[in-house]
Amino acid sequence: xxxxxxxxxxxxxxxxxxxxxxxxxxxxxxxxxxxxxxxxxxxxxxxxxxxxxxxxxxxxxxxxxxxxxxxxxxxxxxxxxxxxxxxxxxxxxxxxxxxxxxxxxxxxxxxxxxxxxxxxxxxxxxxxxxxxxxxxxxxxxx
Numbered sequence: 322x323x324x325x326x327x328x329x330x331x332x333x334x335x336x337x338x339x340x341x342x343x344x345x346x347x348x349x350x351x352x353x354x355x356x357x358x359x360x361x362x363x364x365x366x367x368x369x370x371x372x373x374x375x376x377x378x379x380x381x382x383x384x385x386x387x388x389x390x391x392x393x394x395x396x397x398x399x400x401x402x403x404x405x406x407x408x409x410x411x412x413x414x415x416x417x418x419x420x421x422x423x424x425x426x427x428x429x430x431x432x433x434x435x436x437x438x439x440x441x442x443x444x445x446x447x448x449x450x451x452x453x454x455x456x457x458x459x460x461x462x463x
Contacts, residue, residue, distance in 0.1 A: 329372055336378055346371040 324332065333339040346367045353363035 324372060326368055329368070332377060333375060338375055342371050342375045345374060 330339065333342045349367040349370050350363045353366055354360065358366070
């Protein structure tokens with residue numbers, strides 16, 4: 322057996338043939354045990370027979386240039402989709418800030434002390450970097 326048991330198992334899993342090969346090995350062990358082999362000997366022979374019965378699949382053929390171009394186009398489409406989702410998320414954040422925060426021109430980040438349990442204290446950290454503070458009446462006190 323050229324491969325170790327773990328390498329053989331991992332290869333067959335990657336190839337999607339592990340369930341079938343495992344069943345083959347188990348049946349082989351049962352057959353060899355009925356023939357009088359000890360458990361360890363039957364197990365080793367079953368692994369060898371499984372490796373012979375399930376050799377590596379042939380290597381994939383090289384991808385033609387047109388397929389590579391299609392893949393590049395797909396990658397570009399995925400990048401554009403990702404950018405579209407990110408832009409939509411940023412727009413949603415901006416809408417939320419406009420609704421729940423007000424800009425304090427000339428005052429910079431929130432600097433006045435506020436009680437730890439107030440809405441301003443809870444949301445202040447999110448709005449603090451842009452000089453924004455939540456409107457307490459709209460956020461509600463908890």
